[in-house]
Amino acid sequence: MTARAAVSLGNLVAALLVGACTSFYEIPIETPIQPKLDISAFQRVLVAGFVAGGTEEVDANLETVRLLRSQLRSRSDLRVIEADVIPLTEVASEQPKAQDSEPPRVLENGTDKGIKDEKDLEAYDHLFANANFWKKLGEEYQNPLIVTGTILFVPHSRSGFVQRDREVVDAYGRRSVQPVRTYMERKGYILRPKFIFIDGRTGTPLYSETFREEVLYNPSQDTPALSSYFELMDRLIPGFLGTLSSQKIKGSRVLLK
Amino acid sequence: MRQAIAAVGLIAALLAPQAAWADTKSSEAREQVEFGIRVAQKGLWKEALYRWEKAVEIDPRYAAAYNNLAIAYEHEGLFDKARQAYEKAVELDPKNTYIRQNYEYFREINDRASRRQPR
Helix, strand or coil: HHHHHHHHHHHHHHHHHHHHHHEEEEEEEEEECCCCCCCCCCCEEEEEEEEECCCCCCCCHHHHHHHHHHHHHHHCCCCCCCCCCHHHHHHHHHCCCCCCCCCCCCCCCCCCCCCHHHHHCCHHHHHHHCCCHHHHHHCCCCCEEEEEEEEEEEEEEEEEEEEEEEEEECCCCCCCEEEEEEEEEEEEEEEEEEEEEECCCCCCCCEEEEECEEEEEEECCCCCCHHHHHHHHHHHHHHHHHHHEEEEEEEEEEEEE | CCCHHHHHHHHHHHHHHHHHHHHHHHHHHHHHHHHHHHHCCCCCCCHHHHHHHHHHHHHEEEHHHHHHHHHHHHHHCCCHHHHHHHHHHHHHHCCCCHHHHHHHHHHHHHHHHHCCCCC
């Protein structure tokens, strides 16, 4: 037996031994995630409306109500109540406020164009703490679970180096892709919703959760605000639904011998 | 010299049954693990879980059995038990990249599930 043959045989034996020692089997797995909120007391849900602000290009209140109702209809066991979307910004401006809170910046025509940042939204906190208002609304719709909150959808830009792939042709005509770093200013949006879940029987908040998503586009892309809104909402919808219903997260794990 | 040889022989004689017993024990545990893998691949996770529980009972130093048990607990939504089993598997075999990777995936999901924000 030559030395080379002996080495090859040795390698083969070593590989077989390693393989035998580390037998593994990849297996698909669905991990169940329990809902964050116990909603067993409710059969119906009312997505009432949102205090919305930011860009004027999207009616974030209306779009969010539509989207959440549609998602809840298809992906939860709750019956979704179809009702007019409540213009909560206007409702809030008519309600008495806590003494130490700043008055909401609502324009003369009553629209919510005055809300530009998170600080502006704080002026509406009293609305969500007004148990009488939510209880009355709950009575109107036979005590459902009420979904409300705030939505901020604002334009956003950021400058910096971005890595992109560029096709390069060498002297022999061969093509290859190389990463290139370029400085650019990218524009996009930030979506920051806070979902508040209210017990329609008592008017008290049960749970709230804040999300934040952002997207940036290259200067060459001309993405409409509404498309960006849906792109960002798509990312956080699983988190929203996970509050109300159990979900299964698909993945894989490695079983070992 | 003769006495020394006799002493070594005696020790060997005493240890031999123990080694044989340990071999039998680990082979039993291995059988349980292999059976568990076969049934898990058919989707029978409860049976797999039972087998891997038996395997770690038989051989409490069997890292692979703890790894598989953790996966089965995870599949059943028993996150506390899954974490304990993963931690034990990592403790027994800290260099095993498969176990560490499984544990990382689990922690990612578990963090997401348990994330709560104040009102």
